[in-house]
Amino acid sequence: xxxxxxxxxxxxxxxxxxxxxxxxxxxxxxxxxxxxxxxxxxxxxxxxxxxxxxxxxxxxxxxxxxx
Numbered sequence: 001x002x003x004x005x006x007x008x009x010x011x012x013x014x015x016x017x018x019x020x021x022x023x024x025x026x027x028x029x030x031x032x033x034x035x036x037x038x039x040x041x042x043x044x045x046x047x048x049x050x051x052x053x054x055x056x057x058x059x060x061x062x063x064x065x066x067x
Contacts, residue, residue, distance in 0.1 A: 009035070013038045
């Protein structure tokens with residue numbers, strides 16, 4: 001932040017994490033004024049995003065970058 005003060009910083013929060021982790025990320029991002037993009041409804045297979053899950057991540061990320 002000091003080296004690149006005009007850079008925009010984003011943090012991604014994966015879906016299906018425990019609420020204490022989610023709340024911690026929200027508080028940290030708020031403290032540092034970092035935009036948090038909270039992913040939701042990601043289709044997964046064996047804990048990893050499926051092809052449709054990856055497409056959903058892409059769409060949510062692009063939407064978050066527009067904000």
